[in-house]
Amino acid sequence: MRMTPQRVAILRILSDDPSHPPAERIFEEIEQTFPTTSRATVYKTLDVLKEIGQLIELEFSDGGNRYDAMRITTHAHVVCERCGRIDDVELYEAAQLRARAAQHSKFQIKSERVDFYGLCPDCQPASN
Amino acid sequence: MRMTPQRVAILRILSDDPSHPPAERIFEEIEQTFPTTSRATVYKTLDVLKEIGQLIELEFSDGGNRYDAMRITTHAHVVCERCGRIDDVELYEAAQLRARAAQHSKFQIKSERVDFYGLCPDCQPASN
DNA sequence: CTAGATGCAAAGACTTTGCGCGACC
DNA sequence: GGTCGCGCAAAGTCTTTGCATCTAG
Numbered sequence: 001m002r003m004t005p006q007r008v009a010i011l012r013i014l015s016d017d018p019s020h021p022p023a024e025r026i027f028e029e030i031e032q033t034f035p036t037t038s039r040a041t042v043y044k045t046l047d048v049l050k051e052i053g054q055l056i057e058l059e060f061s062d063g064g065n066r067y068d069a070m071r072i073t074t075h076a077h078v079v080c081e082r083c084g085r086i087d088d089v090e091l092y093e094a095a096q097l098r099a100r101a102a103q104h105s106k107f108q109i110k111s112e113r114v115d116f117y118g119l120c121p122d123c124q125p126a127s128n
Numbered sequence: 129m130r131m132t133p134q135r136v137a138i139l140r141i142l143s144d145d146p147s148h149p150p151a152e153r154i155f156e157e158i159e160q161t162f163p164t165t166s167r168a169t170v171y172k173t174l175d176v177l178k179e180i181g182q183l184i185e186l187e188f189s190d191g192g193n194r195y196d197a198m199r200i201t202t203h204a205h206v207v208c209e210r211c212g213r214i215d216d217v218e219l220y221e222a223a224q225l226r227a228r229a230a231q232h233s234k235f236q237i238k239s240e241r242v243d244f245y246g247l248c249p250d251c252q253p254a255s256n
Numbered sequence: 257c258t259a260g261a262t263g264c265a266a267a268g269a270c271t272t273t274g275c276g277c278g279a280c281c
Numbered sequence: 282g283g284t285c286g287c288g289c290a291a292a293g294t295c296t297t298t299g300c301a302t303c304t305a306g
Contacts, residue, residue, distance in 0.1 A: 002260065002305075023295080038263045043296060045261095059189045061270080064295055076225075078233040089232045093221065097204075101244045104217045105206040109246040116229045118237040130280075130285065151270080166288045171271060173286090189295080192270055261304080268297070278287075 001048065006030065006037055010045050014055060014069040020077070020086040022064040058086075058113070076114035082123040089116075129180065134158065134165055138173050142183060142197040148205070148214045150192040186214075186241070204242035210251040217244075 001007075013021070013029050021029075027042045046067060049055045058066040058077065066086060068077075074094040078087050091114055102109045129135075141149070141157050149157070155170045174195060177183045186194040186205070194214060196205075202222040206215050219242055230237045 004261065004304095006262075036263070038265095039295095040264075040297080041262055047297095059187055061187045061189060061193050061295090065189050076229060078229055078235040078237065080235065081238070087233050087235070089229050091225075093225065097219075097221065097242070098244060101204060101206055101217050102246075105215050105244075106249045107206040107208065107215070107244065107246045108252050109206065109244045110209070111246070112242070112244045114225070114240070114242050116226060116233075116235065116237045116240045118230075118235045118239070121234045124236050132279090132286065134287075164288070166290095167270095168272080168289075169287055175272095176286095189270090257306100259304105259306095262302080264300090264302105266298085268295105270293105270295090272293070273291085275289095276287105277289105278285105280285080281283095 001052065006034055006041055007045050007049070009033055009037075010042065011049065011054065011069070014067055018088070020058065020066040020068050022060075022066050024064055026067065058115075074112070076116065078116045078118065078120070080120035080123055081117050082119055085120045085122075087120070129176065134162060134169055135173050135177070137161055137165075138170065139177065139182065139197070142195055146216070148186060148194040148196050150188075150194050152192060154195065186243075202240070204244065206244045206246065206248070208248035208251055209245050210247055213248045213250075215248070 009030050010026060013026055023042055023046060027039050030037050030042065046055070046057070050057050053070060055070055056068045058068055060066055063084065074091050075088045076091040078089055080086070094112065098109050098112055101107070137158050138154060141154055151170055151174060155167050158165050158170065174183070174185070178185050181198060183198055184196040186196055188194055191212065202219050203216045204219040206217055208214070222240065226237050226240055229235070
């Protein structure tokens with residue numbers, strides 16, 4: 001794989017941005033440094049990076065998929081249903097959960113996704 | 129909410145079908161009993177049922193969202209990356225995981241989604 | 257030179273919306 | 282008769298594809 005400026009930029013945006021941006025947002029950000037970059041390139045690049053395991057695609061149908069730069073530890077996500085913010089939380093039980101799922105389902109498990117949905121601190125009713 | 133034949137049919141399809149079908153598949157099945165039913169109705173109905181908590185929408189961007197008729201117990205899913213099959217597995221630790229996520233993130237958690245990805249028994253290399 | 261990348265535009269898949277008609281209470 | 286639901290068609294959003302051009306090795 002060739003490390004083009006566009007690819008470097010996309011990876012950089014992802015690792016600098018903890019908010020797990022959607023493709024459109026990545027496109028907007030990359031436009032600032034490489035104004036000619038097309039959406040097609042963004043999508044193609046995300047695809048490549050996904051394939052080589054540099055990032056994880058979090059599928060969402062409302063507002064588009066979100067992208068998560070690969071980290072060593074398995075982590076879960078907390079998703080704010082109001083503002084769309086997505087934070088990470090550690091998931092210490094991953095191996096355990098995976099083992100149990102494999103045992104019960106007879107599936108051969110390769111990865112997992114754990115999301116919690118609710119309201120982030122900023123969007124919670126200010127009844128406190 | 130009015131229980132129209134279409135709505136009954138959709139709920140029935142979902143509870144009879146453990147494969148968590150996508151909207152298109154529900155549409156195809158309902159066509160057999162109500163040939164005039166439109167896609168719009170399917171989507172609108174799924175929306176309503178989701179709102180009143182009768183089903184859960186599992187967001188996927190490839191091949192469309194999948195729908196899961198609500199069950200009492202929280203359960204996780206195992207997704208076959210090859211054939212798209214989705215089975216349920218019990219998730220006994222749900223409350224525990226949720227509590228920890230809430231604590232670490234300060235989010236107010238309302239629900240969760242736990243998916244495991246891998247290969248179903250039929251799609252595993254037959255090396256056994 | 258040639259394989260891999262880019263960028264444009266068009267196509268595609270899935271979903272939502274607007275609106276008039278019809279059914280239920 | 283007013284509200285809610287249906288069905289059609291059109292529009293919308295996000296993503297992918299085809300193809301010509303460009304570029305690094």
